[in-house]
Amino acid sequence: MPDRSDIRLRAAQLRADFENAGALVVDPPLLQPAGLLLDLYGEDIRARAYVTSDGLRGEQMLRPDFTVPVVQMHMRDGAEPARYTYAGEVFRRQEQDPDRANEYIQVGYEIFDRDNSAAADAEVFALMANSVAGLGLRAATGDIGILMAAVQGLNTTARRKAALMRHIWRPRRFRALLDRFAHRVPVPQSRQALLSTEGVPTDTGVEIGKRSRAEIDERIAALREDAAAPPIAENELLALETLMAVRETVPYALEQMRDIAVDLPSISTALDRLEARSAALAARGVDVQYLDFEVSYGRTSMEYYDGFVFGFYAETRPDLPPIASGGRYDALTRQLGQGTEIPAVGAVLRPDLMLILEKASS
């Protein structure tokens, strides 16, 4: 492990670089109200963040990242457009892997800009690429927006699309839903029994709890409606599956996806965005011809990202988490903005990991 003071020094240098790139330095508090994070991430965050509490403010979390407090701060009183940078500790509870750090320093760069998303994406990516240049890292990129557009465009009920959208970040549940909506798996017996009874079921015993009879009836009606709806068509399903498996360099990925768009025309706008981003990246000196692109990249670990996503990995050290990672999170600003929203993209760097890699190569 590199020395703490060396890590701090490197973090300060990187933050100064980002300041020079035009960002305003921000320093959000270590303790964050737990309610907000729980609202965003659900119960899973408890397994990943340290929770503490006092009698006055209730549950607080040691910040698991900077993005949420920075977005909040910007939505409260930020000027537009804005660029922010920060450096400081984040805390991640570890229950499975003792080799993973539970406290480390992140240096970040975030852009809030309405006008040119492609340029902002490219700016963040290029800044990170320059910061880790010389470490021999592999860049992985993706775009959650493509899969989201594909789901939105499916020829099926709004309810099914909403269910799929809700589980974009849980690939296994997504898969299970897709199989059910395509009638590829048998209907569970309990549901068959429920739906085979005519009319509104009676004699369901004592009603207890906050979930009312009306809610139960509503869901049964929804299930009946779903059972009557036709399955998602085979050609759409195949196209969606082919799309999820796309893993190529950017130009080839684009070519493949343009073919897929014949069956899933709803992804065309998202593909135009990818093309514009690639042009912006190339303009910043990124070699897009050899840049990897994966449609499913970022689906398991990056919950609030909903567009461009990327990470820089040390291929010689597969045990290490990404040295830098980031992406676009427009929807998060909508959730935290209480009625307002602004397109946003950002990324973080791990100075501790950079020092480890530098030491190994020297």
Next chain:
Amino acid sequence: MSLKLGVPSKGRLMEKTFSWFEKRGVTLSRTGSDREYAGQVDGVDGVELVLLSAGEIPRELAAGRIHLGVTGTDLVYEKLPRWEQQVQQIEAMGFGQADLILAVPKSWIDVDTLDDLDAVAAAFRARHGHRLRIATKYHRLVREFLTDGGVADYQLVDSQGATEGTVKNETAEMVADITSTGETLRANHLKILSAGPVLKSQATLWRSRTAAMSAEDKLVLKQMLALLHGEA
């Protein structure tokens, strides 16, 4: 130094533990008054009896303050992350069987699978403005189970007792609890989801991987295990 054996300090779990050891030639007994938590061990020398709450035994094993301990698999899995590194299972004892299950009101006739639960959690949150609450004391096990099953929009609320009553009192919408017969659940108008159980538990004898042992202790442990395995 002596080899420390931790067993539950009261109730049927204590009695059944005592008779399980008795059958294998080791007599455990409480000494002093009924209220005093002191005990003795006959049938093997060099073993000290430590009476503890079953819920504290996993922690004591992990900390190495006792060498052997009797407690449920549920408590070890819940309280000790990466339990394999801290304790070793010696013997499933064949009693104290109970399942950690998920239960919802019987009137929820539309809910049986995790798929149903997830859909209902989403609708419930949209309607009531808060996530579906699950009362439990097994936070880690339940969270891992639900994450694995892809259930979202729920929230765990802590309940250390009378968990089945939380739904009627509207402090939770459903429960995750240990049950052996399901009697209490039925009495409280709850039904068990077909997905699961989250865990099947029974009373188990564990060995601490962290407790320091003298050469003498090691010998005692060997004798003790031979007795328990019927090899003496």
